[in-house]
Amino acid sequence: MRDLLLCPPDHYGIEYEINPWMSRARGADTPLVQAQWRGLHEKLVSLGCNVQLVPPKPKLPDMVFTANAGLTVGKKFIPSNFRHKERAAEAPLFADWMEQHGYEIVWLPEDQFFEGEGDALFAGDALFCGYKFRTDVSAHRTVGEIFNCLVISVELVDPRFYHIDTCFCPLTDGGAVWFPAAFDEYGQRAIRNHVPNLIDVVEEEAAHFSCNAVVLEREVVLPEGAPQLMKSLGERGFNCHPLPMTEFLKAGGACKCLTMLMPQRERADLPWTTLPAPA
């Protein structure tokens, strides 16, 4: 059973603009927000997850995106250092909650921006970290030292895909789903060098945040609007659970952004897959 951290969307809304998806002129529909979030929560519970909730705080609308709280490996939690001051106040709240729940908190140096699981995803034998828009390469180094793991730093080049979890989604069979054009040429090569059995997502589906999926063994919880990807995943033996995420897309987030894995991995220094690689 996976432990997951979610945050109810009580204070969620489009109150500032820090990515190309956000527009204060196009606010979120509150009842729909609640319904979509509940849909995700129920789906994750129904898939056997132990979902825990961190209390939301007023004036922190993006706290709902718990993937950006930090990165958890075993019982160690590295809180984020948010690049935008609008989100900076979330970090101590998440850290306090994690500490109260028995996690060891390891802070990064203040001058190293890092946005948690949003920019740090384990795949196969390495931790893949995105940089440029939100997270600094220097933070990748420190995270690699803390967890003693291989970090593949990849540059993100499309501002719509500002976190690595918006364009790259590791699968439990060692492969991954990705939108290659979100990475520069070197990042694409680095990913191809290290990840076998990649599933490319077409731009139209990537724009629906199809890569922003929660993968639990054979179950993939992803936003609606990715028929081609669902077909590919089905052929690989995964069961897809499409959910409406329109209200969270308005802030540049979806299923994965709303979910933090506690932990993402038990140990960072060992290759980890739960399913056999595709034949």
Next chain:
Amino acid sequence: MPTETIELRGHIIDSLILPKVLDEIIACGSTFKIGEIRIGENRTDQSFARIEVDAPSADELDQLLLRMRQHGAEVTEKKSVRLAEAPADGVYPERFYVTTNQQTFVQLDDGEVEVKPALMDSAIVVDPKAKTAQPVKFYGVKRGMQIVVGHQGIRVVPLQRSTARADVFGFMSSNVSIEKPKSAVIREMAREFKRSREENGRILVVGGPAIVHTGAAEHFEKLIEWGYIHLLFAGNALAVHDIENALFETSLGVNLEHGALADQGTQNHMRAINAVRAVGGIKQAVESGLLTRGIMYTCVKNGVDFVLAGSIRDDGPLPDVITDAIEAQKAMRAKIEGVTIAVMMGTMLHSIAVGNLLPANVKTLCVDINPGVVTKLADRGSFQAVGLVTDIEPFLRELTDFIAADR
């Protein structure tokens, strides 16, 4: 070129950050040198690279560094040079830095300045207020001057021989060999002379009396008349033998036409010296009509500057000869700015002396019948010198022929 040193660390090999950074440096017209690299041995080990980046301009360097920082590059802090006061006039402080003839920069607290001019075997005096650094010889040192000590904060830009164009200085090393294809070297030298003229360069000739003895004066005079020579450094002997030849048609008493010792010829050089002393100098000898031909005459007539430096075995010397060695060095140094080519012919003493004054980027050709001269020149620091082992007359004859053929 403006330069900075950056450091990269992390999984820069697996992430392809190192090749990306190097590619970006090249793509923007900059160059790099990897100072140090350590590759992690285990999968989780991080790697490290220290890279020196040279950009075409300060602006381009700034922009490049901005991009490099995004890839995690850290710009290493430059340490300033260490300074110590000169303890007395004419004495450097202990551990003073000894210059080479290569372009050198020193890091001061608020930026890097070039040590100008590039002069070997000196110390560097820094004026922190004026933000200047210059080489200083022993005699120029005054007590309390701020002199660079140790090696910290000093950057020497090694001379890059041209790889784009296979010129005589590009493909020849200073290894002296009498086997070298002389004609090819001389033809290439003629091209260098022309290039230098097209680029408004200045050509310096350092000459010994062998130019006169070997009967090469007429060729040399042609080069002066054609405007190829801008500066002549020599000793008393070249001028004396040239003037003796002009006045008496002998060089050290030997008739250059017939090769025979003239009657009373051994006295001719003394009489020549006396004649010039009587009118006050070489220029006056030309103006008074006493001197009507020869190398020195042609120099005066064509406005070619010359410095004659004395030595202990000089006869006379001529009034123009500077007998104080330090004053002579100063006089030569004052005139070498802008020199692009130096041709040293038939004089070991003056070749080494001038070699010591020249920056390494001056293309230097040493022509001597004795291979030891070129070796010695290179061994004393003028590593850029290219040697040609031949008699002076055939060298200058062929050089003028090649130049004349293209005129």
